[in-house]
Amino acid sequence: MTPVSHGSKDDHSQERAVPVRARSHASRDAIVQGALALWRTKGFAETTVTDICKAAGVSKALFYVYFARKEDVLMEMEVFTMRDAHLAAQAVASRPYALADMIKAVIEVLERNMRRYPPELVFEAVIETYRSERRALAGGATDADLAFLFLDPFQQAHRDGRLPAEADVARTARVAQMLVADGIRDWAAAGYTAHPLAEPLAQEISTLIDGR
Incomplete structure (x- = not known):
């Protein structure tokens, strides 16, 4: 009808x-x-x-x-801005790069955005992210569902040969994201520091991934 x-x-x-x-x-x-x-x-x-x-x-x-x-x-409040972080990763991937360069670009975006907020607020946002992930895991979420920060960048890195061909991209992205969350939590708990967060954290994550 x-x-x-x-x-x-x-x-x-x-x-x-x-x-x-x-x-x-x-x-x-x-x-x-x-x-x-x-x-x-x-x-x-x-x-x-x-x-x-x-x-x-x-x-x-x-x-x-x-x-x-x-x-x-x-x-x-979008303390962690995924869209801009992914755009930064795409910009890195448009030229010759190492995996650490891509990771650093993503974290730099987060760092700049987080400095707009009080450290306590960023710390609470990380803790709430943990709670949200726990609820998602209880509901059957997978690594691919939860690796929203690095999944797209690492898929690109995998295509570009910056990750081993046999790498589990979703799991690797999830591990990198957890390391970033821990790094941000400690950085915020210390009231931020004069030293940049992105470069040392990116090098640490890249080294751990290479070791895997």
């Missing part, structure tokens, strides 16, 4: 939907920005959902429409 057209009724529904979606995005953004402002001044542990709602000018009921916990707001 041919669907029945409702004429202008559908048109008016679409017109109403646009501002509703706009308000929805505005409320979500207000929650994220309110939380970030509080975390910068009050710290993550001392900030409650009530505090965030007051800062954002929303009700707790609306908060829970978008987020189950304040940790979920943390994961919205």
Whole structure:
């Protein structure tokens, strides 16, 4: 059967939907920005959902429409930016390179982005990432599902002969990602350091991969 057209009724529904979606995005953004402002001044542990709602000018009921916990707001803040990291890896792969060069480029992007946030917030983001991965593993996730940071770059490196032909690319990418997470956690726990994170960590990971 041919669907029945409702004429202008559908048109008016679409017109109403646009501002509703706009308000929805505005409320979500207000929650994220309110939380970030509080975390910068009050710290993550001392900030409650009530505090965030007051800062954002929303009700707790609306908060829970978008987020189950304040940790979920943390994961919205894109402390770890995958898209830019992958673009940096692609730029490295466009010229002669070693695997350590690609790893360093990815970590450098993360390092630059993380320095915009308080160390405590980055530390909490790493811990929440661990929890998220644990839940994913309990649900049957594989190395390929979880190796989002290095899977695409390492697949390229494998095609380019920078990884052994027999390498398990997904597993190698997962191991590299876990090492980066541990490195970031320690770096953030120390309040960041004057020394760059990317180069020594990239060399360590590359050496371990070569040893495998």
